[in-house]
Amino acid sequence: MSDKEKAGKAAAGAALAGVPAEPGAPKADAILSATGVRRAFGGLVAVDVEHVEIQRGTITALIGPNGAGKTTFFNLLTGFDRPSRGSWDFDGRRADRMRSFQVARAGMVRTFQLTKALTRMSVLDNMLIGAADQVGERMWAGLVPRLWRGQEAANRERALVLLERFKLIDKREHYAGELSGGQRKLLEMARALMLEPKMIMLDEPMAGVNPALKQSLLEHIKDLREDGMTVLFVEHDMDMVHEIADWVAVMAAGQLITEGTPDQISADQRVIDAYLGAHHDAAQH
Template identity: 85%
Template sequence: MSADQQTGISAARAALAGMAAEPGVAKPDPILTATGVRRAFGGLVAVDVEHLEVQRGSITALIGPNGAGKTTYFNLLTGFDRPSSGEWNFNGRKANRMRSYQVAQAGMVRTFQLTKALTRMSVMDNMLIGASSQLGERMWAGLFPPLWKRQEAANREKALVLLERFKLIDKREHYAGELSGGQRKLLEMARALMLDPKMVMLDEPMAGVNPALKQSLLEHIKGLREEGMTVLFVEHDMDMVHEIADWVAVMAAGQLITEGTPDQISADPRVIDAYLGAHHDAAQR
């Protein structure tokens, strides 16, 4: 582990030291604060989270059994779905009425459990469409190449740096559809960084990734924290959670049932209950 990585871990965990292991606990410097977020589909309540704060500069894991509402919660916070009620602030700005592209422009970007690479476009073109505020896309500016060519060159250079970092530089002219599942995950993460985000939200980043690429993805996620970014990720692999997470939030049946450090969560009977279903057994007796 590098000195920078150790410093990033120490700073994040020091900020969270002594926090109560309870749902909705206040953080010293939250970048994201969400209150009363609820999403119902007819009579089914998929998400009903009273309060959640995400500490700035930390890596926070969002875990829970299948059907807990984790991805739905992600979709709400990032503007890909609309809540039945609730509001949230990101980096000091009210974000619950923002559309998905506005959320990304504000600095909160996400990846998906099923990658969204444009398979019939090259890896480089996938990267370039991730850049923000491209003048060449505006009708009036498109008529004047000098206005957008310099920006396009800068975006291309930035994309090359990121592809080198994510070990995809040799694939830059390949169709994205030719990449393996793990390489598509890397591409999606690299493309997200084209926006210079303040917070990156990763939905099951290890799903479908072979062991050879898993460690590489882990190191890249740690690297985001080293650069001062905040990470919130959904994951089922508890070994991964223990390795990289500073803090863990646990959902079950659409609700946030507890929060804490990885060690606290592993020993929490509420978490064991949620995963093993003991509360359902008790209710049926």
């Protein structure tokens, strides 16, 4: 573990010190705070979260069994779906009425379980479309190159720096569709950073990634915290959760059932019941 990583983990631990292991626990400096968020599809309630706060500058894992409502909750917070009711603030601003592009511009960017790379565009072009407020995309400004050439050059330089960081620089002229599943995950994470977000939300970043790239992805996620970003990720791999998460929030049947450190969560009977069924132990006797 590098000195930078040690410092980042220590700072996150200090920020979460004393936070009770209970659902909706208040945080000292929450970058995201959601209250009464409910999403129903007809008679099916997919999400019903009474309250949750995400501590700034930490890596928080959102876990739970299949069908717990984790991805739906992500979709709501990032403007890709609308709640039946509820509200949330991001970095001091009301965010529940924002559309997805407004959420991203505000500094909360997400990736998807199934990557959204534009397969018939080059890796570099995929990066460039991730840049915000591009002057050249405006109807009249696009006709005046001097208004956008400087910004385009800066965006290209930032894209190349990120591709170097994520070890994709040699693939920059390749079609994104030629990348492996793990490389597409790296590309999506790198593209998200083009917006210089305050918070990045990763939906199952390890899904479909081969073991050779898994450790690389883990290191990149830890680097996000060390660079001052907040990370919230959905994951099923508890080894990964233990390795990188500072805090864990657990959902089951659409509700937030508990929170805590990875060690606290692993020993929590509510979590064991949620994954294995409340009658699991009884069935063994």
